Amino acid sequence: xxxxxxxxxxxxxxxxxxxxxxxxxxxxxxxxxxxxxxxxxxxxxxxxxxxxxxxxxxxxxxxxxxxxxxxxxxxxxxxxxxxxxxxxxxxxxxxxxxxxxxxxxxxxxxxxxxxxxxxxxxxxxxxxxxxxxxxxxxxxxxxxxxxxxxx
Numbered sequence: 001x002x003x004x005x006x007x008x009x010x011x012x013x014x015x016x017x018x019x020x021x022x023x024x025x026x027x028x029x030x031x032x033x034x035x036x037x038x039x040x041x042x043x044x045x046x047x048x049x050x051x052x053x054x055x056x057x058x059x060x061x062x063x064x065x066x067x068x069x070x071x072x073x074x075x076x077x078x079x080x081x082x083x084x085x086x087x088x089x090x091x092x093x094x095x096x097x098x099x100x101x102x103x104x105x106x107x108x109x110x111x112x113x114x115x116x117x118x119x120x121x122x123x124x125x126x127x128x129x130x131x132x133x134x135x136x137x138x139x140x141x142x143x144x145x146x147x148x149x150x151x
Contacts, residue, residue, distance in 0.1 A: 003038075004038045004039060004040040005017065005018075005019050005032065005037050005038065005039045005040070006018045006019070006039075006040050006041075006042065007024065007029060007039055007040070007041045007042075007054075008041075008042055008043075008044045009041055009042070009043055009044060009050060009054065010044045010045075011044070011045055015029060015041070015054075016044075017029075017032075026054070026057060026058055026061060027061075029041075029054065029058065030058045030061075030062070033055075033058075039051065041053075041054040078090075
């Protein structure tokens with residue numbers, strides 16, 4: 001796993017990427033994360049780890065602009081778990097669920113890419129063959145039903 005990329009947050013609310021040696025926007029931090037970077041955001045004055053706060057800010061901005069990931073009902077349910085005995089369980093469950101979803105998505109994308117790059121026409125031919133077989137079976141079933149009914 002690659003090392004965390006350190007982002008410093010200054011009192012003026014500006015973010016500074018120590019690896020790139022330049023100021024960055026929240027959108028640029030989001031893009032780093034989307035590209036697979038792992039980040040750690042620290043308050044420049046106190047050294048406090050404020051990564052979660054900045055990540056929540058990025059999520060809030062994403063939820064406001066475009067198609068939200070979380071519905072109102074889902075957010076209400078999440079809020080109800082704060083302070084609940086099951087809060088830790090829900091956190092673990094959600095984390096593992098998202099990790100599993102990402103693994104499955106990557107696996108599926110890999111298989112599709114493999115099909116398309118190794119023999120793209122073979123994949124389409126196989127799909128067409130399966131569709132024809134289904135239609136033939138359906139037609140045979142319909143014909144058998146008509147024979148039974150005496151049509």
